[in-house]
Structures are given as C-alpha cells and as structure tokens.
Amino acid sequence: MTATRLAAALCAAGLCLASPPAPAWQSDNGDGSYTNPPLNADYPDPDIIRVGEDFYFATTTFANSPGLRILHSRDLVNWRIAGHVLPRLEGGPAFDLKGGSVYRRGVFAPSLRFHDGQFIIAFTMVGQHTRICRAADVAGPWRCHALDRAAFDPGLFFDTDGSAYIATAIGSDGTVTLLSLSPDLTTVTQARKIHHIPGAEGSKLVRRGDWYYLFNAVPRRLAMTISRARALTGPWETIPSINSAQTGGHQGAIVDLADGRWWGFVMQDKPSIGRITNLSPIFWKDDWPVWGTPEAPGRVPAVARKPVQGQAPQQPATSDEFDAPQLGLQWAWNHNPDDSRWSLAARPGFLRLQATRATTFWSARNTLTQKGQGSYSRADVALDLQGLVRGDHCGFGVIGKVNAHIAATRLDDGSLQLEMGGQVDQGDGKPQTELPIEHPARAALPGPRVLLRTELDFTRERGRLSWSVDGRWQTLGDEFALIYDWRTGTFQGPQYALFCFNPGATGGQMDVDAFLFSDRR
Template structure:
C-alpha cells in the first residue's frame, strides 16, 4: 500500500546541529515553523500523550528487540528516544526466530496512557492475550500482567472518575467493544458492544468536556473516522475524517497545556514505511477538524510549531560504541543470542560473533536502525581481521529487501567482499520464501580495516552499497537494488539499515565494528 500524500509537498531541509553527522531530515525549520513529518522514518501506529509539559510517543516494533519504542518531546516536533518498554519478547518460540520467526507479527498498535503517577501501555501480541505494562518512570523498569483475552489494537482509556477501559475493534468485523477493567488493570470485569463502523480498527478513546471521542482507522480505504457520544454506551455518531490523500489514516488527538488540541496520524509513505504526521486541530460544532479553519480537512505540509522556543533535537542515529549499552536507536531482528555480541570485549567497538543462520533472514543477532527519508546513508568502519571461513558478516539493509556487502574468506583464506540482496515473497502456498534479486561476484581485498557504505534513496526507492580500503575512496559493489514496504511480506516495516554476522555452520569468527555514521549528505 502506498498513500499519495498529495497535500504533503516537499519542504526545505534544515541540517541538524548534531556533531559528526547531518540528519537526513529535520522537521524544525528554525523559523518557528515545522515540516511534516516530524520524524521521516517508520514510526507506525502512533499514540501520543502529554504529561505536564512533556509529550510521549509510542510506536509499533513487531519482532524487533528491545520493543515498544517511546520517544519524548516538548513541542511535538523535536523528538528524542526515551526508552523501550520490552527488553526481550517472551511467550512464544517464534520470538527466538524458531518455527519460522515472528516477522510481520510480534507486538504492534500499542496504547499509551498516564494515570495517577503511572505510565501504562496496553498491547496485544499476535496470538496472545492483551498485556498491560506499567512503570512510574518512562525509562522503566516496566512490569507486565496479561488479561484473560486478546483485544485487537487495544485503546486504553481512563475516565474522569479513574475507571479504566479498553476500546477494541478489528477491521475483519468493525464491531467496537468496550472492556471494563478492575482498578488494578489486571482483570476484565465487563464487556459490551458500543458501536459499529465497517472496517474499523486502531481504536483510540479520549474525552473532551461532555463528549467521548472514538478514533478509528479504516484500512480498506486508508481513512480515519471520528465518533462521539455523551456516554460510553452510546449512542455514537460517526463522521469520516482525513485519509492518505489528505494526511493519514490512523491516529487521534493530544491536548496541549493551553487547552488546544493537535492531531497525529500515520500515512503509508512508500519504502520508508509508515510515517506519522502532526496537524493543527480546530473545532466545529463539537467535532475535531484536521487542519486550520483556512485549510480544513487536510494535514498541512508546513505549519507553525505548536510550542515555540524549543531547541532543535533529533533522535540518536550515529554511534561510536563508546558506551557499555547499545544506544536506543538500535534493535535486533528478534531476541538476540547474548553470547554472540559484546560492547566490552574490545572497548569502543561492537563485537558481533557469527550467529547461526543460513541467510540474513534466518540469522539471529542482526542489528537494525531505521532508514530515514528522503535519502540517508550509513557509513560503517570495521575491523574484519577475525572474520572466518564460512562467515557472512557486514552491513546493508533489512526489510522487504535484505542483504548488502558480506565479508568472508575464500579457500586460500583471503578476505572477500560480495553483494547479495534477497526479496521476501509469498509463495502460492502462502508460505514465506526468499529469492535473490541482486548479487555480484566476490572481490578479494588485502586490508582488514574497511569502510562499508549503504545508501537508501526514498525518492526512487532504490539502494546501493560500496566499500573502501582507505576510508576515503569508495568502490560500488553490485548494481542498485529496489526498496519497498509491503505489509504482506517482509517485516511489516520500512527499510532499515542492518549490521550482520552469521555462519551456516553455527560458529565462526567475529566482526569488530568501530563506528556507524548516519547522514543525509552527498546524494548522487
């Protein structure tokens, strides 16, 4: 699926002041305005709340670990990472990349709320009951309990009297069900059908004054509906709101400290995945309307920042691996094998020991970071001295299309570089298979101190890889390759940058990674 985003015209890019790299996208234009999206990367199924003068944004992470990423901002435009809710995924062998793995499944469409000094997250992993996570501090630690049933895309809600509910609807039906929770949020005490909207899912429930407002995504037409009622039991009125041609199809509203509201909504944006836009909200006859009174019913491409005076800030991207913990920008493709990676074996380097796997798709311990539109490049400095025969270690992309430059050894023990890109496709039997779409012959290099580059161009949805033995002059390896987002195949995410090291024999050598620099300069 690819939304046209007709109203979101190209905006001027402002370089981030961050040291060591220029971000691919900077929403804050430095003159009191911003350009949509605030984060030009795959942050789908958004839920945004305000606590005091701080905003928090949670997003789907599927099988990636750590999971359930939370970002924070003081103006809805400039964001930084706050935490991940889930350190490892538990409950199913697929999370350990067994039984076919959990790509396109795992955890998605979380709901974030804050009540009585506690942060809560409601989420329903595929094939499991709904989970409720809670923490006093958004940085954790988080504890979790399971409910007795699975609520699809659960919309957690606290009423003015403190009563807790979950609103849930699945697009396969569209029936909106309200689950009442006990005060501890550990038990469902009642359930009742309150509404029906054909094709509805992604429920978000908020209250403004005398009205309850229910927001639902309608995936079949990539649209958003808003319903309202003076009682949770209804009756509810429903109106169509925006869609992907005017700004997005899944989201809700968040209040500002001055009592006004802003909308947030995701849009299908091509190979980058699903990005989240924010929009002014104005009210007409008790209904929230996206956009301004002068330009209603569409998300503006640019607008005045909701809150003025906050400094430019972007989520972490580049990394020199000087810390003893991975930065919050990184996630593994599934639960990692803890003995196959280290930040302390060689201080200042990320050591990736070869993990078992027949391909990048089936190998544990592939480390990922989101690609950034409109164009981004990851430059990886590494030491390949200890790459062993049979190893496939290197850097590239991951998602619908996966692979990149892999380092190995030939029969004589010489270091080689080869390029291979595989596409994840569905067979007629609806089983997942991979096919090679691009590859190159192996080349031999003498140096073990190498620099690899991966670029992703989301203007034409293509990527390319190159290598250097001196860190200055780069040689392309193999042809350009396609990039894509596809909810039926791949990872149900936009294309990501990847670091990998695996060996089909299960054991091999290791790769030491000195640094990763992500930037948006030097577009071809």
C-alpha cells in the same frame, strides 16, 4: 569521541569518509515552523499523550528487540528516544529465531496513558492476550501482566472518575467493543458492543468536556472515522475524516496542549519508507475536531507553526562509536538476541558480533538494526574483519522486504572477499527469491579494515551499496528497490542491518568500530 573526531581518526587510518556525518531529517525549520513529518522514518501506529509540558509517543515495533519504543518531546516536533517497555519479547522460541521467525508479528499498536502518577500502556502481541504494563518512569522498569483475552489494537482510556476501559475493533469485522477493567487493571469485568463501523480498527478514546470521541482507522480505505457520544455506551454518531492518499493519514487521534489547544497525530503509508506519523493543528467546529486550519480545513498541512515555541531542534540518536557500556536506544535486534554472541566489552570502543549459526541472512540472529530515514540517508560502518573464519558471512546492508547487503567472507587461501547479495521476501511462507544482480558484485579486500556504505534514496525508491579502503568509494553490484509492503518482509520500512552468521557449527567474529549516519548525498 565526537562523530567529527571519529571521522578524522578513521581517515588517518586510511578509512576516509567522503564528508562528515550529519544529523537525521530535521522537521524543525528554525523559524518557529515545522515541516511534516516530524520523524521521517517508519514510526507506525502512533499514540501520543501529554504529561504536564511533556509529550510521549508509543509506536509499534513488531519482532524488534527491545520492543515497544517510547519517544519524548517538549513540542511534538523535536523527539528523542526515551526507552523501551520490553527488554525481550516473550511468547515462544520463534521470538529467539528458533524453529522459524516472527517478522510481521510481535508488538502491534500500543496505547499509552498516564494515570495516578504512572505511565500505563496496553498492547497485544499477535497470537497472545493483551498485556498492560506500568512504570513510574517512562524509561522503566515496567511491570506487566496479561488479561484473559486478546483485544486487537487496544485503546486504553481512563474516564474522569478513574474508571478504566479498553476500546477494541478489528478490521475484518468493525464492531467496537468496550472492555471495562477492574481498578487494578488486571481483570476484564464487562464487555459490551458499543458501535459498528465497517472495516474499523485502531480505536482511540478521548474525552473533551461532555463528549466522548472515538477515532478509528479503516485500513481498507486508508481512512479515518471520528465518532462522538455523550456516554461511552453510545449512541454514537460517526463522520468521515482524513485519509492517507489525499489529506494526510488514516490512524491516530488528538492530544491536548497545556494551554487548551488540541493537535492531531496521524499515520500515513508511504510506498518505500513505511508508515510515517504526521502532525496537524486541530480546530473545533460544532464540537467536532477538524484536521488543519479554518483557512485550509480537512487536511494535514505540509508546513505549519510549531505547537510549542522555543524548543531547540532535536532528533533521535543515529551515529554510534560504541564507546558506551550499553547499546544506544536507537538500536534494535531483528529478534531477541543471543547475548553470548555479542559484546561491547570484549574490545572496548568496538561492537563485537560473533557469528551465529544460520543458513541465510533472514534467519540469522543478532542482526542489529536501525531505522532508515528519508528523504535520503546513508550510513557508513567501519569494520575490522580480522576475526572472520571460513564460512562466515558478516557485513552491512538493509533488512525489510528487499534484504540487500554486502557480506565479507574468508576464502580458502585466507584472503578476504566482499560480495553483494540479497533476497526478496515473498511472504506467506514462500521461499525467498535471490536479488537479481547484473553488475560485478564481488571484490577482493587487501586487508581486514574496510568501510561499507548503505545509501537509501527514498525519493527514487532505490538503495545502493559501496565500499572503501582508501577514501575512494566503489559501488558493489546493482542498485536495489526500496519497498514497504505490509504483506511481506518485516512489515516495516527498510532498516540498516549489521550482521554476522555462519552455516557451520562454529564461526568467527566481526568488530564494528563505528556507525556514521548522514543525510547528505
């Protein structure tokens, strides 16, 4: 069923949408140019490679499961989700939300390469040793093994003779260490300190001709440095490059095109949506890569010609009717899910979320998330709540630093009620504070079928929740802040969140008929 047909069917059932669903942010302007960012959502710590005429983009996913998302493009502008490296996260019960959570931890800063007919990716989960995974197809399956140490933000590199290395640095020090790997990539054979840049991390190694280039982020300044040397061991000379506040970003590197041109990709922090990735032409001056063009050097352009012409506009999937036998690749659970408590088969055409045992939204398993997108986006979900029992809290909203949501509950008399609630995460183990709400935040439901809406307006840095049973939308509670903060919350921009939990030993269930995404106000 198409999204338009689904909207019509819901309207016939009395659950009308205000307007048909629309696609996500469109970077491709349709005239041979694009507007930054290609993906107007939280896709941090980018690493982009080219294989033939195809580009692949690996990004940080923290505690989300499946983990370590990879996207595919033919022109660096129009992307789709190709798959995930990790079906589940390993490393302890907290990844299953048992005995605590690992928000802000998990998978960080992957490094993706293609060598000897295989995709190879290196990454380090917080508190664990670096892992290297390999696959013949970027969609998997992936085979993984761990090294004997942790390399912070590992920068995987294969030299022209096939030798394999990892460059690594952590911002609390800034010493760049080069790890030599065995031919089978299972063992570190040598570790050498090759350079020092105060505050540097996020290392990326690239070779062009006789020069090696080392790209590093300096997070304390939200800036990038570029170093070059004739040998991997140095000596290196370093120059400052762009920065997040003024010229477009602070962590990334460059990628070559099939015709020999080079383009840069770089991460930029935004106060509410999170960390986006921008794309820039590169030109060379005295064998140094320069972001931008000779006419406007040293900055990422807001609008530029697409690096590869002729590709049709494309975005990662968003809307979902839950008709497929598996979840769409746009979805991720807040931690590893309890697979016994959710199903796409129990009621065909619906996602069934059975209530997991939890005392708070933050600690509930099986919260299903999707990235919020700028500059404005909203999502409507069609729910059937007839399976709710006393004590259930099931509904829709946002997870991040501010966890605002509408929860449906069943009262003692059997009726259903909606309530806006939420918490603000303070980080560092501090208790969450309740979201202040002044306006009426409760509403009685006349029946079990309802539409819930979450709006994310990143231009105003505000979100809003509303509901409908008859085509007329009613706001519930107050607007809430949209905040990205690396120290608190999930270390990600706001994510849409479907949830169902109960503090008791048993609970009911919520059936989700559809998730309809739009960027229309």
